[in-house]
Amino acid sequence: MIRIFPSSEAKVMPWKNGKGTTRELLIEPEGALFPRDPFLWRLSSAPIRESTVFSQFPGYARLLMVLTGEGLQINGTPLLPLQMLSFSGDEITEAKLASSEVLDLGLIYDPKRVRAAMKSVEIEKKTKLDLSVDPGECLLVLWNKGAGKIKAVGATHPVAEGDLVRIENHAQVSLFGEMASQVICIRVVFLQNSKHGI
Numbered sequence: 001m002i003r004i005f006p007s008s009e010a011k012v013m014p015w016k017n018g019k020g021t022t023r024e025l026l027i028e029p030e031g032a033l034f035p036r037d038p039f040l041w042r043l044s045s046a047p048i049r050e051s052t053v054f055s056q057f058p059g060y061a062r063l064l065m066v067l068t069g070e071g072l073q074i075n076g077t078p079l080l081p082l083q084m085l086s087f088s089g090d091e092i093t094e095a096k097l098a099s100s101e102v103l104d105l106g107l108i109y110d111p112k113r114v115r116a117a118m119k120s121v122e123i124e125k126k127t128k129l130d131l132s133v134d135p136g137e138c139l140l141v142l143w144n145k146g147a148g149k150i151k152a153v154g155a156t157h158p159v160a161e162g163d164l165v166r167i168e169n170h171a172q173v174s175l176f177g178e179m180a181s182q183v184i185c186i187r188v189v190f191l192q193n194s195k196h197g198i
Contacts, residue, residue, distance in 0.1 A: 001169060002152055007162030015046070016055035022046035022106075025164050026140065028188075041109035041116065041188055043140060043164070048072065048104060051096040057089030061111040063118045065184065067144055069102030082120040105142065107186055118186045123148065123177035131173045131185065138188040139173070141165040146181030150174070 010023040016035050027034055027042040034042060045067070064085045066072055072079045073096040079085045081102075087093060089108060109116050123129050123146070133139045141150070143159045150157050150165055151174045159165060167173055175183060 001167070002150065002155070002157060002173075003166045004157060004159060005164040005166065006160070007164070010045075013044075016057075017053065019052050019055075020046055020048065025142070026166065028138075039108075039110075040113060041107060043105070043107050043142075043186065045103060045105050047101060048095060048097065049101045051094070054093040054095060056092065057108050059110070059112075060089035060108050061116075062087050062089050063107040063109075063116060063186075065105045065118055065120070067103045067105050067184070069098075069100060071098040072096065072102060072104075073098065084118045105184060107188075109188065114188050114190055116186065116188045118184065120144075121183050121185055123175060123181040123183060125177055125180045127177055129175040129177075129183075131175065133167050133169070133173055135169050136190045136192070137168070139167040140186040140188070141167065141175065142184040142186070144182045144184050146177060146179045148178045148181050149176040151176065 005026060010025050012021055013024055014021055022044045024034060025043045025045060028040040032039045066079055066081045071081055074085055075094055107116055107118060121129060131139065143161055143163050145161060147160050150159055
């Protein structure tokens, strides 16, 4: 199954602690009302315009990546653009700007039920990237820069900059760059089916 979520469909929501806003790109189960309802994982993107404290999510784990800007300090640990940082949602987490505003991408997930990884990948113009997706896995692809197409099971789907693609239960998926592109791949794996990283 392949589903494409245009960037225009993302929900703008306040942070749990009220100190900022975020764009909710996708939540599992879909239709869950955050933060009221329990959830398995949630992918979102937020601008950080000043040093701040993140919301706490007891019992959850977090992955964070800086998409634009010069980076952050997370509890004193440097987070450079397009690097992944993992940390516990139980922690009090302070984010300090390296210089100017950044845009981040974050995944909050239940580590008792799934594991997750996040990676930035460059796709050169008119080239392709092949990825495997096993049963029991969910692959999320955020087309961060550029535009392209995604092909699986004989069908090809156009993807625009900012779109999010959800892919499940396909043995092989190919991402094609119509122009030089940058994609962020997030793989969520149920623990009993865990086989490989991105």
